[in-house]
Amino acid sequence: MNALDIDKLRAHVEGLPGGGLDAIRQQAVATLAETGLPSTRDESFKYTDLSEIGQLSRTWLEHPTRGQVSAETERRIADVTAIADVDWLVIANGDLKAALTRSLPGLSLERLSESPPPLPALQPLTALNAALLEDGLVIRVGAGQQRPLGLLVVDDASEAPGLSQLRIDIEVAAGQSLELVEYYLSTGDEAHYSNAVLHLELGQGSAARHLRLQDRSVRHSQTQRLDVTVGRDAAFTSASFDLGGRLTRNDLNIDLPRAGSRAEVAGLYLSGDGQHVDNHTLVDHRTGPTVSRQEYRGILFGRSRAVWNGKAMVHEGADGTDAEQANHNLLLSEHAEIDTKPELEIYAEDVRCAHGTTVGQLDERALFYLRSRGLDADEARRLLVHAFAVQVLAAAPVDALKPHLDALLDTKLATINDASLSI
Amino acid sequence: MLKIDNLHVRTGGAEILHGLTLAVNAGEVHAIMGPNGSGKSTLAQAIAGHEDYEVTDGSIEFLGEDIAELDPEERARAGLFLGFQYPVEIPGVNNAYLLKAALNARRKQAGEDEIDAYEFLKLAKEKMALLGMDPKFLNRGVNEGFSGGEKKRNEILQMAVLEPKLAILDETDSGLDIDALKAVAQGVNALRSPDRAIVLVTHYQRLLDYITPDFVHVLSGGRIIHSGDKSLATELEDRGYDWVVEAATA
Numbered sequence: 013m014n015a016l017d018i019d020k021l022r023a024h025v026e027g028l029p030g031g032g033l034d035a036i037r038q039q040a041v042a043t044l045a046e047t048g049l050p051s052t053r054d055e056s057f058k059y060t061d062l063s064e065i066g067q068l069s070r071t072w073l074e075h076p077t078r079g080q081v082s083a084e085t086e087r088r089i090a091d092v093t094a095i096a097d098v099d100w101l102v103i104a105n106g107d108l109k110a111a112l113t114r115s116l117p118g119l120s121l122e123r124l125s126e127s128p129p130p131l132p133a134l135q136p137l138t139a140l141n142a143a144l145l146e147d148g149l150v151i152r153v154g155a156g157q158q159r160p161l162g163l164l165v166v167d168d169a170s171e172a173p174g175l176s177q178l179r180i181d182i183e184v185a186a187g188q189s190l191e192l193v194e195y196y197l198s199t200g201d202e203a204h205y206s207n208a209v210l211h212l213e214l215g216q217g218s219a220a221r222h223l224r225l226q227d228r229s230v231r232h233s234q235t236q237r238l239d240v241t242v243g244r245d246a247a248f249t250s251a252s253f254d255l256g257g258r259l260t261r262n263d264l265n266i267d268l269p270r271a272g273s274r275a276e277v278a279g280l281y282l283s284g285d286g287q288h289v290d291n292h293t294l295v296d297h298r299t300g301p302t303v304s305r306q307e308y309r310g311i312l313f314g315r316s317r318a319v320w321n322g323k324a325m326v327h328e329g330a331d332g333t334d335a336e337q338a339n340h341n342l343l344l345s346e347h348a349e350i351d352t353k354p355e356l357e358i359y360a361e362d363v364r365c366a367h368g369t370t371v372g373q374l375d376e377r378a379l380f381y382l383r384s385r386g387l388d389a390d391e392a393r394r395l396l397v398h399a400f401a402v403q404v405l406a407a408a409p410v411d412a413l414k415p416h417l418d419a420l421l422d423t424k425l426a427t428i429n430d431a432s433l434s435i
Numbered sequence: 436m437l438k439i440d441n442l443h444v445r446t447g448g449a450e451i452l453h454g455l456t457l458a459v460n461a462g463e464v465h466a467i468m469g470p471n472g473s474g475k476s477t478l479a480q481a482i483a484g485h486e487d488y489e490v491t492d493g494s495i496e497f498l499g500e501d502i503a504e505l506d507p508e509e510r511a512r513a514g515l516f517l518g519f520q521y522p523v524e525i526p527g528v529n530n531a532y533l534l535k536a537a538l539n540a541r542r543k544q545a546g547e548d549e550i551d552a553y554e555f556l557k558l559a560k561e562k563m564a565l566l567g568m569d570p571k572f573l574n575r576g577v578n579e580g581f582s583g584g585e586k587k588r589n590e591i592l593q594m595a596v597l598e599p600k601l602a603i604l605d606e607t608d609s610g611l612d613i614d615a616l617k618a619v620a621q622g623v624n625a626l627r628s629p630d631r632a633i634v635l636v637t638h639y640q641r642l643l644d645y646i647t648p649d650f651v652h653v654l655s656g657g658r659i660i661h662s663g664d665k666s667l668a669t670e671l672e673d674r675g676y677d678w679v680v681e682a683a684t685a
């Protein structure tokens with residue numbers, strides 16, 4: 013058990029503004045008192061040690077502070093919100109006020125405390141989120157939504173170590189479509205931990221195209237959980253890019269409970285010196301025909317570690333399931349480590365399931381081919397690393413973000429230093 | 436142009452070339468023929484500078500300079516081109532991008548400015564038309580999903596755009612249907628000039644029906660054991676390699 017100071021937690025929770033979230037907070041504190049935070053003895057956290065996060069949480073609970081948003085933060089926000097053809101909701105240091113003042117066509121925005129969800133079964137991290145949450149955002153997507161919706165989440169740790177919780181529930185009405193961007197940034201040099209919990213519910217025949225972009229600082233750790241329920245004949249298409257952060261843990265759980273529902277998920281993670289990226293996915297095929305596709309790619313360099321655990325669960329009666337999982341990794345340093353594990357559990361008939369993982373270095377044959385055409389060795393290596401990454405980019409939804417993402421990825425790949433590449 | 440003297444090359448823990456000597460002058464086309472396993476591809480790879488092929492003795496001079504210690508990219512920029520027997524598929528690297536980067540690497544070496552986008556496209560399309568290639572291949576990944584024939588045409592396209600001083604074509608004719616063979620031959624013939632040399636490495640005489648060599652050499656057991664003019668190729672096609680090998684070891 014990864015200990016939290018439960019008395020301090022309880023005292024802090026009692027000081028939060030009252031209202032609709034009281035019951036769920038009490039339940040969350042009770043859960044945490046029992047479980048604590050996940051430890052490496054828990055199977056799904058075997059390779060991801062949250063003890064630093066536990067330590068930071070304890071320290072923060074003694075002096076809960078929230079620094080002011082710095083000029084640097086304002087500048088970063090301005091850079092992103094300048095990206096054209098996206099309606100941005102900015103959430104800085106967990107403050108929802110600015111987002112709630114926006115009025116956007118086809119969207120309704122309200123506070124979670126105004127329509128609190130039924131009491132859910134909580135896991136340690138969702139319990140931590142529920143306990144410390146001041147409020148969350150509920151977004152309903154109806155007819156008339158035109159432009160992609162961008163959620164820009166910025167945490168500023170320039171004055172003091174910090175902790176922030178984010179909770180967003182999104183419902184897409186039957187037959188509607190949503191383009192959604194989650195963009196996570198951080199500023200400041202102090203340690204910070206953020207814990208995000210999102211729910212996305214897709215009505216019958218609806219479609220969501222989703223892009224998640226994480227470019228946190230190397231002092232920032234994040235756990236994020238997204239639960240998606242895909243309705244009958246609805247489609248969820250997603251690409252996620254983990255380009256920064258100290259410790260990053262993403263849980264993506266996709267429920268396919270109705271015939272004709274479909275999920276296509278792609279991901280790219282970069283992990284360098286001192287970084288740790290863990291992606292856990294779970295797709296529940298509860299009936300058939302349903303389709304899921306997962307392809308994650310990782311580039312590891314320096315002293316770093318990445319974890320990929322992709323699971324497809326084909327429940328009894330989910331005949332006609334079609335599920336594919338793939339995870340490919342490029343190890344550019346002998347000090348980098350990847351733990352990759354595709355999992356299939358099948359309790360149905362007439363299913364098509366495939367999975368594959370690869371771990372390797374740059375292709376020496378391709379390297380010689382490029383050099384034999386006059387490209388120098390460093391340039392050839394960079395080109396091959398970029399080629400590996402760009403295949404996730406090519407499939408990424410939300411066209412409005414493409415030029416930005418392209419440029420950002422170029423910048424990030426350029427930081428993979430020659431020393432790493434030449435090992 | 437190319438002067439190889441007493442060349443010994445090791446790869447995979449074994450010596451494959453045991454003292455090979457060959458001279459190629461500007462304006463000449465040479466064919467190097469030989470049975471499987473005679474060292475033909477080893478010779479091509481060693482000249483291009485593949486690090487798995489270690490020169491243990493002898494020398495390779497290109498344009499009067501010993502290139503045995505140079506990196507493959509330095510040899511390419513100096514005007515050496517290797518057409519691969521098995522061109523590599525590189526998804527995610529755009530064919531046009533590579534072509535342009537390769538051309539600019541050569542131009543930079545020659546002290547010239549980079550080619551502008553418009554001029555490059557014009558040049559590439561002109562060469563593709565000559566080879567009967569659809570311009571859409573420019574926007575594909577390098578050799579990605581290309582058929583065998585398309586890959587070989589793509590090699591010749593690179594050669595045509597780069598205009599090397601010396602081109603070594605390793606089994607460029609293997610796996611080609613007659614139309615592709617003719618297109619490849621046309622591309623090679625278009626490049627023949629008094630200040631350029633071409634070395635064709637081939638197992639069969641077929642390609643030489645379309646590209647007439649000035650000299651034909653037989654490579655066997657890691658050495659050139661016999662040389663002649665174009666009639667030697669026909670004789671090899673008729674009689675096989677055994678008689679040359681026997682004559683050389685007798």
